Amino acid sequence: MAKLNHKQRKRQSLPADFSEPINGKPAKKNLNSKPKNKTKVKKTRLASNKIQKNQSKQIPSDEEDSDDHIKKDKRESLKDLERLGQFNDDDFELMSDEAGDYIDEEFDDNADESNMDNDIDNHNNKMKMFENSEEEGDIELNGAEEDSESFSEEHTETGNTESAEEENYSDVDSDGNELLEIEKESKKLDKKRKIDEVLAEEELQTQMQQREAFVLPQQELDDAEMEVEEEDAAEDLQIVQTRIQEVVRVLNRFQELRDEGRDRAEYIAQLKKDLALYYGYNDYLLNLLFDLFPVSEAIEFFEANEVPRPVVIRANTLKAGRKDVANSLINRGVNLEPVGKWSKVGLQIFDSPVPIGATPEYLAGHYMLQAASSFMPVMSLAPKENEKILDMCAAPGGKTTFLAALMKNTGSIFANDANKDRCKSLVANCYRMGVKNCVVSHYDGRQFPSVMGGFDRILLDAPCSGTGVISKDPSVKISKSEEDFRLLTHIQKELIISAIDSCDAKSKTGGYIVYSTCSVTVEENEEVVNYALKKRPNCKLVDSGLDFGKDGFSSFKGKSFHKSLNLTKRFYPHTHNMDGFYVAKIKKISNTFKKVDNDEEGVIIGNGSGYMTSTNKKQKKLMKNEKLVEQEEVKFNDDEDEKIIKRGLKKKF
């Protein structure tokens, strides 16, 4: 019995084993074939049940569950099976159903075990029996008639009607092929299974081959595409994605996996094309971003841009501590957690049943919705109490209010924004957060040293392309062109110069400028800072005071920047799970500086904080010098010069 069971198990488990490595067709086929198999088995089982029942009725010791008995049963049941085979299909089922019911009542224990055995026995012995039955068919049939008589008699005993009996009789004579059919079917099943197995193996092999040969056909495809240079709009994204993965795999182990006769550039060109298609970037931006990272990291970056960043709030220490805010929000059913060790005021929101921007706590100014990345520049600036601070591009006020909170509403903050509409939200946020030391103004940041100078610290969160916040605003992907970048970097350079000039190096506590953008491109970050360092040699970069984030590039794509640019910090969405961000902290050493790129002797007074006190004479001198510079150097920033000259003229009149 144990053996048989084992056999059965084996039979069932075999197809399953094969189906595992392949997730394609064969597994499905097996699945389909299984139920079929089962139904057949069921039929035969039912039949055998009936037989068994007969036997057990004939044998007095039927209730005993001994092995001998079962063996006997089997032997005789085989005979009976043959006999049964003479019945019609319909009758067979009809009877078997009845028998099945019967078994349920009387033969529960016996049936379960012996049935199984019988099934298998049937299957195994059918072949032999088939051979025998052909020869002995006549004799058996005779015997079967007798048997069936007794059988039907018993059936009537068990409550069958006479009509059924008659039917049975008539059918016995009419056809005797049932057994043959069963056998045939079992044979068929065996065949099918074998075919399945073969198919499965074949498929496995073909898959293996595919995997090995993946790159080759791909490259052919490459060629075709490159030559035609035609992007098929209907190209399946799925295919593109797998191709991206494959190419990345090859690029990561280029020596081993490369296709002979193809260089890295070709692979990369293909990859870029695919990436642009898959993530929907325009070509220029993609190139720009792609060059920032190693290949696999670039993919991560693009992937991270598709996922929204976690919502972070900042507790307003002017009104409530982080604990209070957390408690009151938890009471509203908000799921939150401190954002990290680096911040004592940040809370990360996981999910919330109420809109976070509309709770009474929010309206009362207990907290501010603010991305984790925008904590950075403020923390880097580290304002002290009673300082005079300028926030050049302040709206909508997240950083300004954070500044005020750090200063505990002392000193003064000048929050400036060039956009008047955005100033409204800035004012509203300042009021809501209870900031009292803030003066909101509406100037173009580039006008600044003329409006006011001598700040202790300056925060310049420059307007940027927003390549760090693509997850927030995906329109960046397609809307930014080379022209935009040129304009933006130009503005940024002007802003940083005016920021440096507005700062007072003689400040006892400060003299710092923090430049930040929510962009990750080198053009908007390192290059701008580098430009500022060149133009204003009275400045140096200092450590940003942030203990995480990646160091800035001190050289990039052949351009080499000032060495100290590695003191700046970069933040990426895929590594830090916050928006892409850049922070550079600059210390102004003196208010005057020697112009390095100027061959002329003479010290030029920086138009920085000294401006407020500078006399007209100095201005004139400055103007004169700058004019000279303008004539001599083509490289010099013309716009800025013009501006300074105009300013000078104004002052004069």
Add this chain to the structure above:
Amino acid sequence: MRRNIVHLIERPDETYCFRLHKDRCYYVSESIMRKAVSVGRDNLISLGVCFGKFTKTGKFRLNITALDILAQYAKYKVWVKPNGEMPYLYGNHVLKAHLGRITEDTPEHQGVIVLSMSDIPLGFGVTARATTEARKLDPTG
């Protein structure tokens, strides 16, 4: 408030003053005010805390931004129970059932500051009944 206004201007730490800028009245420390002088009139949007504004008809309206300061010095206050906070914030009247506390001898039609029970100023209000009358009212009155 009335006489308490003196405390606003003559504070122990720094002298503050009221300044009028484009119809709006701001309450600001003198040092900040002096610094803000250099900001042009057109470009200056706000400074310090906005206290209120003059309407076109010349009436003075308090601004909600002044709540924090006014709450410290207000003469008549009303405290609202926690379950009444939201209805009040959404613009409904304060029912007697929601009334947690009220300054003694508040007259009728008196401007008051509305606070939550945890002393967070919520807004302004005008009493419909005097304190003495309010005692007699039914909860929904």
